[in-house]
Amino acid sequence: MAISSVYVICDNMEALAELCAGAKSVADKVTAVIFGDEAAAKSVCGADAVRYCPVGEGASPEDWTGAIADEIKKEASAAVFVNNSIRGRCIAGKLAARLDTAVMTNAADLCEEDGKLVCSRTVYGGTAHRKQAFSGAYGVFTFGGGAFEPAADAAAASDVAVMPGAPASSYKRVALHEKKEVGVNLAVAKRIVDVGRGLAKEEDLEMCRQLASVLGAEVGCSRPVAENNKWLPKTSYMGITGVQVKPDLILVLGVSGQVQHIGGINKSKVIVAVNKDKAAPIFKNADFGLVGDIYKVVPALIEKLS
Ligand SMILES: Cc1cc2nc3c(=O)[nH]c(=O)nc-3n(C[C@H](O)[C@H](O)[C@H](O)COP(=O)(O)OP(=O)(O)OC[C@H]3O[C@@H](n4cnc5c(N)ncnc54)[C@H](O)[C@@H]3O)c2cc1C
Numbered sequence: 001m002a003i004s005s006v007y008v009i010c011d012n013m014e015a016l017a018e019l020c021a022g023a024k025s026v027a028d029k030v031t032a033v034i035f036g037d038e039a040a041a042k043s044v045c046g047a048d049a050v051r052y053c054p055v056g057e058g059a060s061p062e063d064w065t066g067a068i069a070d071e072i073k074k075e076a077s078a079a080v081f082v083n084n085s086i087r088g089r090c091i092a093g094k095l096a097a098r099l100d101t102a103v104m105t106n107a108a109d110l111c112e113e114d115g116k117l118v119c120s121r122t123v124y125g126g127t128a129h130r131k132q133a134f135s136g137a138y139g140v141f142t143f144g145g146g147a148f149e150p151a152a153d154a155a156a157a158s159d160v161a162v163m164p165g166a167p168a169s170s171y172k173r174v175a176l177h178e179k180k181e182v183g184v185n186l187a188v189a190k191r192i193v194d195v196g197r198g199l200a201k202e203e204d205l206e207m208c209r210q211l212a213s214v215l216g217a218e219v220g221c222s223r224p225v226a227e228n229n230k231w232l233p234k235t236s237y238m239g240i241t242g243v244q245v246k247p248d249l250i251l252v253l254g255v256s257g258q259v260q261h262i263g264g265i266n267k268s269k270v271i272v273a274v275n276k277d278k279a280a281p282i283f284k285n286a287d288f289g290l291v292g293d294i295y296k297v298v299p300a301l302i303e304k305l306s
Helices: 013-024 038-042 061-072 086-098 202-215 223-227 259-265 294-305
Strands: 003-010 027-035 049-053 078-083 108-113 116-123 128-133 138-143 159-162 191-195 218-221 249-253 270-275 288-291
Touching: 003 013, 003 061, 003 086, 013 027, 013 078, 013 138, 027 061, 038 049, 038 159, 049 061, 061 086, 078 086, 086 138, 108 138, 116 138, 191 202, 202 218, 202 249, 202 294, 218 223, 249 294, 270 294
Parallel strands: 003 027, 003 078, 027 049, 049 159, 078 138, 191 218, 191 249, 249 270, 270 288
Antiparallel strands: 108 116, 116 128
């Protein structure tokens, strides 16, 4: 393979298997970097080597960026795959600065062309895809959930060691306040109830939560429900600027289906849409569509499925 080395850096152990599988499909050697202890490192499957970065009380995974960059620079060339979380993007940016390269966020359709890693990225607000490759020796990519299939037969690495070097931080934590909102990990959810602006009032989220509960699903939403209405945390919205998901089933309720939202849900195995407007674009992307009022459909579904 033309790509000799890929570093996979992940702050989410559930996303790690996917990234390692993607890295393995294009590189000879895959090194996973995790934030945790030796026991966590030994549980990682699908990488040739694992380096773990212990994160002490009051410290942050980002503090390890300098040490990770020094390790990567020991290779003449390398690609770096980072999961597309808020922390992941922060680490990706810091690493790119230290490696004198750039970050391609939300990369997709990775392949190798003429010895270079080429990926596709959504641009112009989701209306076009641009193919890109790095011109230098190093390149940092971030990938959302579902970018790769985890390998079924991945084995644990035999080469497990602590990351050389030491963490260093330019800031000190003075306080930590717990947020009231409960975060969900939509990137790895198998079933999602996706709520859009078809929902008239915040209280009505309760019926969507009930439906999610009977389905064993997580609740996610379109961007305006999180960003404008603030009914759900920002980590709950899906789309090109939100989380990219790949559940077995997504039930899309009162979402029009704009391209920016579709870009986050179109890798779902089965998309079921409910919208009262039969011309809503969501129906073009749905496997099953029901023209109807969510205020009638959702209670009926809860009753049937309970
Ligand atoms: C650069 C950029 C990036 C963006 N990134 C994202 C992103 O990552 N994610 C994202 O979601 N959006 C994103 N957006 C916003 C996006 O363009 C849309 O505005 C947004 O997705 C619309 O959300 P919605 O479908 O919930 O609302 P609307 O478009 O208002 O649709 C509401 C739908 O509900 C239906 N409806 C109303 N009442 C009912 C009822 N009782 N029963 C059934 N159906 C009903 C309506 O028919 C309508 O189709 C982005 C926009 C820009 C410009």
